[in-house]
Amino acid sequence: MKEKLLIVGVNHRTAPVAVRERLAYADGEIVAALSRLRQRAPALTECALISTCNRVEIVGVATDSGRAIEEAIRFLATDRGVATEQFTGALYRFAGRDAARHLFRVAASLDSMVVGEPQILGQLKLAYGHAAQADTAGLVLHRAFHRAFSVAKRVRKATLIGRGSASVSAAAVRLAGQIFDSLGDKTVMLMGAGQMAELAARQLRNMGVETLLVTSRSFDHAVALARTLGGTAVPLENHRPYLKLADIVIGSLAAARPVLEAADFESILRERRYRPIFLIDLGVPRNFDARLNQLENVYLYDIDDLAAVVAESLGERAREAGKAEELVAGALASFMQWMDGLDLVPAIKDIRVSMEQLRDAELGRHRAWLAALEPAEREKIESLTRALLNKLMHRVLAGMRSAGAGSPDSAYTAEVARRLLCGDLAAEIPGARAQTAGLDLEIDLDPDGDDGDL
Amino acid sequence: MDTIWLPPALVCYALAAAGFVWGRAANRPVSSDQAVPLLGAAVLFHTLDLTVGALNAGNIPVTNFAQSLSFLAWLTAIVSFVLIVRMRMQVLGAFVAPGVLAVAGAAMMLGHRGRLVIPDSLRSAWLPVHVTLAFLGDALFVVAAGVSLAYLVYESRLKAKRPLLPAAQTTPSLEKLDRINYRLLGWGFVMLSLAIVSGAMWADATWGHFWSWEPQETWSLITWLLYAALLESRVTAGWRGRRAAALTLAVFTVLVGSFLSVSLVFPGKHGGSFG
Numbered sequence: 001m002k003e004k005l006l007i008v009g010v011n012h013r014t015a016p017v018a019v020r021e022r023l024a025y026a027d028g029e030i031v032a033a034l035s036r037l038r039q040r041a042p043a044l045t046e047c048a049l050i051s052t053c054n055r056v057e058i059v060g061v062a063t064d065s066g067r068a069i070e071e072a073i074r075f076l077a078t079d080r081g082v083a084t085e086q087f088t089g090a091l092y093r094f095a096g097r098d099a100a101r102h103l104f105r106v107a108a109s110l111d112s113m114v115v116g117e118p119q120i121l122g123q124l125k126l127a128y129g130h131a132a133q134a135d136t137a138g139l140v141l142h143r144a145f146h147r148a149f150s151v152a153k154r155v156r157k158a159t160l161i162g163r164g165s166a167s168v169s170a171a172a173v174r175l176a177g178q179i180f181d182s183l184g185d186k187t188v189m190l191m192g193a194g195q196m197a198e199l200a201a202r203q204l205r206n207m208g209v210e211t212l213l214v215t216s217r218s219f220d221h222a223v224a225l226a227r228t229l230g231g232t233a234v235p236l237e238n239h240r241p242y243l244k245l246a247d248i249v250i251g252s253l254a255a256a257r258p259v260l261e262a263a264d265f266e267s268i269l270r271e272r273r274y275r276p277i278f279l280i281d282l283g284v285p286r287n288f289d290a291r292l293n294q295l296e297n298v299y300l301y302d303i304d305d306l307a308a309v310v311a312e313s314l315g316e317r318a319r320e321a322g323k324a325e326e327l328v329a330g331a332l333a334s335f336m337q338w339m340d341g342l343d344l345v346p347a348i349k350d351i352r353v354s355m356e357q358l359r360d361a362e363l364g365r366h367r368a369w370l371a372a373l374e375p376a377e378r379e380k381i382e383s384l385t386r387a388l389l390n391k392l393m394h395r396v397l398a399g400m401r402s403a404g405a406g407s408p409d410s411a412y413t414a415e416v417a418r419r420l421l422c423g424d425l426a427a428e429i430p431g432a433r434a435q436t437a438g439l440d441l442e443i444d445l446d447p448d449g450d451d452g453d454l
Numbered sequence: 455m456d457t458i459w460l461p462p463a464l465v466c467y468a469l470a471a472a473g474f475v476w477g478r479a480a481n482r483p484v485s486s487d488q489a490v491p492l493l494g495a496a497v498l499f500h501t502l503d504l505t506v507g508a509l510n511a512g513n514i515p516v517t518n519f520a521q522s523l524s525f526l527a528w529l530t531a532i533v534s535f536v537l538i539v540r541m542r543m544q545v546l547g548a549f550v551a552p553g554v555l556a557v558a559g560a561a562m563m564l565g566h567r568g569r570l571v572i573p574d575s576l577r578s579a580w581l582p583v584h585v586t587l588a589f590l591g592d593a594l595f596v597v598a599a600g601v602s603l604a605y606l607v608y609e610s611r612l613k614a615k616r617p618l619l620p621a622a623q624t625t626p627s628l629e630k631l632d633r634i635n636y637r638l639l640g641w642g643f644v645m646l647s648l649a650i651v652s653g654a655m656w657a658d659a660t661w662g663h664f665w666s667w668e669p670q671e672t673w674s675l676i677t678w679l680l681y682a683a684l685l686e687s688r689v690t691a692g693w694r695g696r697r698a699a700a701l702t703l704a705v706f707t708v709l710v711g712s713f714l715s716v717s718l719v720f721p722g723k724h725g726g727s728f729g
Contacts, residue, residue, distance in 0.1 A: 180628075272692075296696055296697060
């Protein structure tokens with residue numbers, strides 16, 4: 001009878017990409033898939049589908065969580081045409097508190113491949129949007145997703161988890177920011193066009209670099225790349241005069257010998273009037289002489305140096321993740337308290353309905369003389385009875401809540417209140433009134449007793 | 455000249471210095487942010503202290519070594535506070551605030567040593583002008599030395615492939631540190647030049663000659679030449695970055711030497727005898 005949040009799915013840790021790609025949904029398919037899911041998994045009262053390159057998860061709400069999870073798994077298998085055996089080993093199933101914790105950790109980017117990466121929050125918002133669009137999100141999912149978003153924001157604000165550089169090209173751009181104040185007036189020279197070099201050049205462009213020089217083994221290639229990146233092509237055999245203009249040089253040429261030697265770089269430095277120069281060597285074997293780093297105002301980072309910087313910031317993220325887990329635990333506690341309060345909802349509904357029935361019945365009994373009254377007077381009697389009912393309901397609710405949401409006492413109090421106030425039940429079943437009265441009410445129904453503050 | 459305002463100023467300097475250093479060492483930018491208003495409070499208390507001192511003395515309160523230290527610490531704190539707030543250079547606090555604390559602390563410890571009365575012959579409008587220019591120049595050089603120290607620390611980390619990446623948003627770039635160093639040196643040089651000129655004019659008005667080769671004058675000329683050479687090397691030879699930072703520190707040690715020796719070892723007109 002108690003509703004539970006549940007999650008079933010696979011992620012980058014439990015399943016290889018070969019499995020994930022077969023279970024994944026494109027954004028455009030999800031709304032329709034949710035409608036099918038609702039039909040084929042009747043145990044689910046609410047559901048959402050998260051599908052990213054690192055995870056496929058069904059988030060749902062059900063009272064019978066075991067059955068709902070089995071239905072959801074069967075749905076995934078048939079809907080995606082994958083035999084169940086092929087992915088059951090990789091599946092994780094969470095219910096109740098564990099499910100909420102998982103959802104919050106995913107949102108806070110603690111479950112990501114690169115811990116702290118910011119995209120996952122947007123992907124979760126998209127999943128929530130799809131569920132809202134398919135009308136499969138209800139009270140619990142709305143609450144759960146909103147809590148997840150707010151904990152993610154708090155984690156981002158209060159910890160350094162998103163700081164640092166998670167990729168080699170990002171680390172290179174960060175380092176450039178440590179050397180140069182603004183990148184707008186700087187010149188970047190791309191020597192060779194490896195994929196990582198191109199990525200770094202693009203990111204530097206995004207950071208405001210205006211001038212980009214491109215040189216490559218084949219001049220045609222340099223011209224083509226210069227066109228896509230919005231730069232100027234320079235022939236490789238004639239690149240030296242341009243070196244004194246460049247503030248950042250990215251090397252990724254396939255060359256057996258270094259293209260830049262420390263010995264002949266001194267003169268370039270003098271011509272540059274010792275303005276700092278950042279050499280990023282992404283080539284293997286290395287493009288730039290390692291001794292260049294010893295020259296004044298020259299900063300040389302090769303691929304291993306950059307990888308070390310990345311590793312260090314990932315380590316920093318792991319330390320910050322500890323703080324993030326604490327924030328998740330706090331949010332989880334308050335969410336579970338709210339979930340426990342949901343237990344009272346069926347009892348409250350029953351009481352409300354039975355009292356409404358009582359009121360309708362009484363008004364019905366006096367239909368004859370009520371009809372004889374002026375409409376204004378009739379209206380007054382209607383509103384008077386409604387107000388009386390609302391006041392009574394308010395007291396009942398306050399009494400039920402005072403027992404403490406989620407505690408065994410609260411469930412008991414709710415049940416007692418339901419039996420006492422649902423008069424129709426007593427009327428339908430002869431002896432029910434006596435039975436209710438037979439409960440040992442005097443012992444436990446003391447709202448001001450010791451259990452009151454539990 | 456102790457007033458009740460110096461101890462609270464010192465407490466605030468100490469807390470600010472601790473905040474800046476801890477923020478830097480433990481990579482906690484929040485701690486540095488909290489130190490900024492503390493430094494501001496310290497400057498306020500210190501200003502009250504100097505104001506009361508000036509009212510008592512009837513002129514700028516720089517009549518002995520302790521007061522000179524206090525005045526220098528105050529100007530240095532103001533210059534760093536402005537830089538920290540305007541240029542968002544919290545990092546600078548870690549390199550300058552401990553120095554300010556030490557100098558202001560020394561000023562308080564030495565505070566009771568005999569105060570001198572300014573002879574009537576020197577009670578002139580030139581006194582505050584000349585003294586403020588000279589000390590402002592010194593304060594700018596102190597902060598420039600702090601910036602250079604920060605430059606050398608960050609530069610060596612970058613060279614050693616151990617950059618401070620996670621807190622990169624709060625760490626100024628080398629280019630920015632170098633530029634600020636250059637500007638501080640420039641303004642310090644202007645102040646020093648004006649101090650020398652105003653001193654010469656004052657001397658001419660009082661004693662009838664511009665220059666008498668007394669120790670402070672000689673040392674001022676030496677430091678003036680050194681700073682001129684430092685600025686010149688940047689403009690003509692393009693000496694910047696690490697070399698400029700190292701030279702700034704080297705010239706600064708000469709400045710400290712001249713300040714101490716003139717005040718304590720060869721007191722001429724400036725050192726306190728006011729002959």
